Amino acid sequence: MLEVKNLSKAFGNVIAVNNISFFVGKGKVFGLVGENGAGKTTTIRLLATMLKPTSGTAVLGGHDLVREPEKVRGIVGILFGGESGLYDRLTAAENIAYFGELNNMDKHTLKERIKQLTKIFEMEEYINRKTGSLSKGMKQKVAFARSIVHNPEIMLFDEPTSGLDVTAIRNVHEFIENCKNEGKTIIFSSHSMVEIEKLCDKIGIIHKGKLVDVGTVSELLEKHNENTLENVFVKLVGDKNES
Ligand SMILES: Nc1ncnc2c1ncn2[C@@H]1O[C@H](COP(=O)(O)OP(=O)(O)OP(=O)(O)O)[C@@H](O)[C@H]1O
Ligand SMILES: [Mg+2]
Structure with a gap:
């Protein structure tokens, strides 16, 4: 939550x-x-405790972002687009372990968890290779595994x-669907209306820092009397641009 x-x-x-202000339920x-x-x-960096809010707060899994940032950090998993952010000179396993250690996981739990993730993402062949030598697809799986090593209840995807x-792209979508099926609470940002429609239960349209509307796809279409999400977006964001 x-x-x-x-x-x-x-x-x-x-x-x-x-x-x-907005609310996202479990799963x-x-x-x-x-x-x-x-x-x-x-917004995502604030929720990930990478930035401090100027005002306001959020409650993530029962923990207040401003008062208990360490607690929040421990239950949040983050996956950013672009570079995977892996350390080339470390092996896949070391990259995942490093992240687990940052989240205060003990050695034994971490070892078991890496074994489990290796199996889930079918990384057996390269789990002990340096990530610098891995293909893009392999790196992507390592990045997925790393983001959920501490089994976070909330996932943030930028x-x-x-x-x-x-x-x-399909791999990312599948990963998000799996996180959802496991009951994680998910925030996901994108410029693609197609993937937003495909993956999201609720959509927030943000414009110049303000949330200009929130709803399900069908709620937004009905409210704005449009037949595509893109039209709703252009209506809300385009109008504001002119003022
Ligand atoms: N560290 C920073 N210092 C100063 N201004 C910043 C910083 N980070 C973001 N901004 C400003 O805050 C505003 C919002 O930026 P943000 O990166 O959140 O947008 P975004 O929606 O993620 O955009 P994009 O789709 O291009 O990724 C922009 O005006 C940006 O220049
Ligand atoms: Mg951005």
Whole structure:
């Protein structure tokens, strides 16, 4: 469960996130859509405790973001798009273990968990190879495994499919679906209306730091009297651009 309450973040006089509130239930996927610079990454970084809010807070799995950031960090898994962020000189297993140690997992639990993840993602052949020598698809699986090593109840995905080929995009979608089926609470940002429609239970449209609307696809279509999500998006975001 995740509840965002009047969350704001300013960088100097730029208000990147402006008083946003929304709720995501267990096993649900919340999609964040918005133009470049709308505030998606900042929202996700705030929820991941990588940034401190200027005001407002959020409750993640019962823990308050501002008062208990360490607790929140321990139950959140993060997957960002673009570079996998793996250390080339470490093996796949070492990369995953390093992340587990950062999350205070003990050695024994961590070892068992890596064994389990190796099996789940079929990484047996390369789990002990340096990630620098792995193919893109292999690295992707290591990055997936790393993001869930501590079995987080909340998953944050920031444009995880951006710049990927068709197969890699499908892998990300499958990974998100699996996280959902395991009952994780998920936030997912994207520029692709197609994948947002495919994966999300609820959608939040963010524009210049503000959440301009929230709802299911059918609620948004009905409310704005449109037949595609893209039209709803253009209506909400386009209008605001002109003012
Ligand atoms: N560390 C920072 N310092 C100063 N300004 C920042 C910083 N991070 C983000 N911003 C500003 O905050 C606003 C929101 O940026 P953010 O990265 O959250 O947008 P986004 O929706 O993720 O965009 P994109 O789709 O391009 O990834 C932008 O105006 C950006 O320039
Ligand atoms: Mg971004």
